[in-house]
Amino acid sequence: MKDQTDKMNLNRRQFLTTASAGTAALMLPWQLRAQEEAKTTLALIRGGTPVERLTAALDALGGLSQFSPKGKQIVVKPNIGWDRTPAQGANTDPELVGAVVRALKDAGADISVFDFTCNTAQRCYRRSGIEEAAKAAGAKVTHIHEKRFDEIKIPAGKLLQKWGIYRDYLEADLRINMPILKHHTLAGISMGLKNLMGVMEDSRPSLHNNFDEKLIDITSQILPELTIMDARRVLRRNGPQGGNVDDVEELNCLIAGFDPIAVDGEGARLFGREPSDFGHLVEAENRGLGSTSRPQGFREINLS
Amino acid sequence: MKKIKAIHIRRVVQLFFFLFFLALFIQARDPLSQIPPPDLLLQIDPLAAILTMVSCRTFITAFLPALVVIVLTFVLGRSFCGWVCPLGATLDFWNRLMPAGLKMRGQRQWKYVMLFGTLLLALFSIQAAWLMDPLVIFTRSLSLAIYPLAIWGVNGLINTGFEIGFLEDFAYSAWNFFQGWLLPIAPLHTTLLTVTLLIFVGILLLDQFGRRFWCRVLCPLGALLGLISNVSPFGRKVTPECPGCGTCSDNCRMAAIEEEHTRTRRSECILCMECAVNCTVAGTTFTWRYQKKGQEKFNFGRRRLMGTLGASVVLGAAWQTEFQPRANQQYLVRPPGAVEEDDFLDLCLRCEECVKACSSTGGCLQPSGTEFGWNGFWTPRARMRDGYCEFSCTLCGEVCPSGAIKALPVDLKQKKVIGLAVFEKSRCIPWEQNIECLVCEEHCPLPDKAIKFQLEEGREKLPFVDPLLCTGCGICETKCPVIGESAIRITSEKEQREVM
Numbered sequence: 001m002k003d004q005t006d007k008m009n010l011n012r013r014q015f016l017t018t019a020s021a022g023t024a025a026l027m028l029p030w031q032l033r034a035q036e037e038a039k040t041t042l043a044l045i046r047g048g049t050p051v052e053r054l055t056a057a058l059d060a061l062g063g064l065s066q067f068s069p070k071g072k073q074i075v076v077k078p079n080i081g082w083d084r085t086p087a088q089g090a091n092t093d094p095e096l097v098g099a100v101v102r103a104l105k106d107a108g109a110d111i112s113v114f115d116f117t118c119n120t121a122q123r124c125y126r127r128s129g130i131e132e133a134a135k136a137a138g139a140k141v142t143h144i145h146e147k148r149f150d151e152i153k154i155p156a157g158k159l160l161q162k163w164g165i166y167r168d169y170l171e172a173d174l175r176i177n178m179p180i181l182k183h184h185t186l187a188g189i190s191m192g193l194k195n196l197m198g199v200m201e202d203s204r205p206s207l208h209n210n211f212d213e214k215l216i217d218i219t220s221q222i223l224p225e226l227t228i229m230d231a232r233r234v235l236r237r238n239g240p241q242g243g244n245v246d247d248v249e250e251l252n253c254l255i256a257g258f259d260p261i262a263v264d265g266e267g268a269r270l271f272g273r274e275p276s277d278f279g280h281l282v283e284a285e286n287r288g289l290g291s292t293s294r295p296q297g298f299r300e301i302n303l304s
Numbered sequence: 305m306k307k308i309k310a311i312h313i314r315r316v317v318q319l320f321f322f323l324f325f326l327a328l329f330i331q332a333r334d335p336l337s338q339i340p341p342p343d344l345l346l347q348i349d350p351l352a353a354i355l356t357m358v359s360c361r362t363f364i365t366a367f368l369p370a371l372v373v374i375v376l377t378f379v380l381g382r383s384f385c386g387w388v389c390p391l392g393a394t395l396d397f398w399n400r401l402m403p404a405g406l407k408m409r410g411q412r413q414w415k416y417v418m419l420f421g422t423l424l425l426a427l428f429s430i431q432a433a434w435l436m437d438p439l440v441i442f443t444r445s446l447s448l449a450i451y452p453l454a455i456w457g458v459n460g461l462i463n464t465g466f467e468i469g470f471l472e473d474f475a476y477s478a479w480n481f482f483q484g485w486l487l488p489i490a491p492l493h494t495t496l497l498t499v500t501l502l503i504f505v506g507i508l509l510l511d512q513f514g515r516r517f518w519c520r521v522l523c524p525l526g527a528l529l530g531l532i533s534n535v536s537p538f539g540r541k542v543t544p545e546c547p548g549c550g551t552c553s554d555n556c557r558m559a560a561i562e563e564e565h566t567r568t569r570r571s572e573c574i575l576c577m578e579c580a581v582n583c584t585v586a587g588t589t590f591t592w593r594y595q596k597k598g599q600e601k602f603n604f605g606r607r608r609l610m611g612t613l614g615a616s617v618v619l620g621a622a623w624q625t626e627f628q629p630r631a632n633q634q635y636l637v638r639p640p641g642a643v644e645e646d647d648f649l650d651l652c653l654r655c656e657e658c659v660k661a662c663s664s665t666g667g668c669l670q671p672s673g674t675e676f677g678w679n680g681f682w683t684p685r686a687r688m689r690d691g692y693c694e695f696s697c698t699l700c701g702e703v704c705p706s707g708a709i710k711a712l713p714v715d716l717k718q719k720k721v722i723g724l725a726v727f728e729k730s731r732c733i734p735w736e737q738n739i740e741c742l743v744c745e746e747h748c749p750l751p752d753k754a755i756k757f758q759l760e761e762g763r764e765k766l767p768f769v770d771p772l773l774c775t776g777c778g779i780c781e782t783k784c785p786v787i788g789e790s791a792i793r794i795t796s797e798k799e800q801r802e803v804m
């Protein structure tokens with residue numbers, strides 16, 4: 001019996017040792033996964049210059065090299081919707097667009113920049129400063145031609161089953177959405193998802209009723225790989241085109257991330273609102289396109 | 305090597321000016337470069353200058369460059385017609401394609417009827433340069449007919465490329481290349497294309513009655529320059545060796561050489577140099593010595609004078625007294641910077657430069673037909689359903705040669721009221737169907753938004769216009785998603801005109 005007890009004691013010790021070692025071994029993946037989750041997926045950068053913010057954001061997200069951009073066809077889609085100057089906060093900051101293009105160009109990519117404008121395209125491209133900045137940085141700046149839209153199917157569409165999407169966007173190896181954070185009468189706020197309207201055929205008139213459902217129907221099929229949101233000059237009122245510099249607040253921020261819905265959620269908070277205030281964000285979240293709440297990989301960096 | 309002769313120099317100069325004026329025309333677009341001025345061709349036009357100034361009884365400094373042509377004619381005779389005029393050049397090119405004989409040599413006096421007729425109309429304060437002025441006709445034909453057709457052709461080729469798989473990328477590159485300097489916002493439609501084209505083709509076809517028919521028989525500018533060139537010290541001279549072979553007079557496109565070959569009708573000679581080149585004994589030269597001999601005595605004829613006077617009075621009276629329905633005025637929206645209507649009709653040359661320039665941006669300007677009376681025929685009006693007045697664009701005023709549309713600085717232009725937006729609630733989506741639609745408000749370019757919303761329980765936002773803010777730019781009318789006529793329309797209500 002004693003022998004047996006001894007044996008059992010031994011066994012217990014043995015068991016505990018084995019168990020703890022085993023537990024430790026089982027914990028290892030959890031540890032690893034926790035480390036993986038600590039990788040930044042969403043970055044909010046405050047202060048500094050547009051270039052510094054961009055560098056900080058890209059560093060935090062793990063650099064552009066993860067996309068192995070060399071030789072790839074990359075679409076950079078800023079908001080160039082209006083015949084407005086950069087100071088009026090209606091279009092994406094040209095400095096930031098230039099910096100993104102330059103970073104991609106340095107990595108050896110082919111970049112094209114375009115948008116489906118509301119005012120005359122040439123005027124918007126010129127006055128926004130984006131054409132000049134993007135060209136100087138080495139991008140191809142093109143105009144939207146009505147014959148280059150390809151119809152995509154939307155299998156789970158609530159209201160729309162198909163829509164025309166600009167071919168250059170569909171065929172790109174990597175899509176980088178570059179919205180500007182601003183007020184918008186219809187959507188309440190204009191950010192990444194709204195900015196994707198610039199690759200949609202005949203976007204404005206027919207989408208403007210039941211806007212939230214329709215917008216999410218289409219964007220669900222064309223989400224970009226990376227979103228870099230400009231929040232340098234934020235149009236607070238009278239969006240989407242503003243025109244009065246008094247309506248613009250200098251926030252000097254930038255939000256970048258892989259999940260477009262998360263970026264928009266963060267943008268809503270930066271705007272001083274909640275993502276749930278905006279129908280299209282709620283719709284996107286309900287459909288499981290992404291999450292508007294802060295992910296574990298959220299990182300805020302203060303540069304100033 | 306072939307010896308360079310005067311006629312070769314003339315052809316080169318003529319081609320140069322033709323291409324130069326063509327380039328100026330294409331350059332009347334966004335972004336605009338003012339050097340050289342895109343409206344130069346019409347500002348050097350002495351006929352347009354005189355008729356405009358007489359009909360509005362004001363001296364217009366914009367026409368000062370016309371003095372250059374007047375001085376040129378005093379010095380070198382009617383050389384403008386042979387060396388500079390782009391319509392004359394067109395006729396010379398046309399003659400190479402469709403050689404015409406030299407039939408029908410007479411009827412030279414008719415152009416003086418045109419000149420005095422238009423002058424008389426100007427005295428009655430009716431601008432008639434646009435009817436007969438060759439430079440106006442040339443510019444207008446380019447703007448309303450040839451340019452749209454050329455664009456149709458270029459776009460057609462590009463679109464065909466889009467249909468053919470392997471050509472698509474090439475077509476797209478070509479399209480991107482032409483965007484911004486040649487191609488306007490596509491597709492380009494102009495009203496009155498056919499009538500403008502027919503007049504232009506008519507002038508070309510008249511050439512089949514004899515070379516330079518228009519210039520010899522009809523052109524009032526040619527008549528004016530002809531009168532001046534009668535006193536020019538420069539002209540054709542024939543040496544005594546002339547055998548009288550008649551080669552020169554047989555080949556003269558202007559029928560400027562009289563029967564005995566040595567005498568020249570100074571008012572007709574456009575210094576094309578053909579006689580000097582063709583002369584069998586090299587006895588024809590052009591010299592500075594003033595020759596009294598060879599001046600055709602100007603003889604208008606009492607009957608013709610009275611006829612012109614009578615016709616002008618009747619035509620002018622008919623023009624002015626024609627019934628103009630008051631209701632039509634509702635949608636007569638003039639470009640921003642247009643002067644008051646009476647002065648506008650006097651000043652506007654109907655050259656359609658503004659229409660051409662506008663097609664490169666908002667594209668709202670189109671020539672009006674007879675809907676505002678014959679008096680308003682071919683004058684620019686803003687048709688907002690098919691285009692809108694771009695908020696920060698000042699092109700129409702900058703390219704207007706006569707000042708009918710004043711060039712406004714951007715900040716003044718943005719405040720300039722050209723009309724007022726009015727809702728037709730029975731067609732408006734939120735008003736009629738209670739469905740959300742904010743397209744008009746979204747596009748309103750005013751920082752404070754001229755379209756506001758009325759909030760009512762159980763209803764979508766109901767848009768209305770703030771008449772104190774609206775400038776009538778019309779982008780709401782263009783972008784309104786309703787099929788056909790817009791649910792918001794610009795009327796000329798509250799428009800502000802400039803003082804001449």
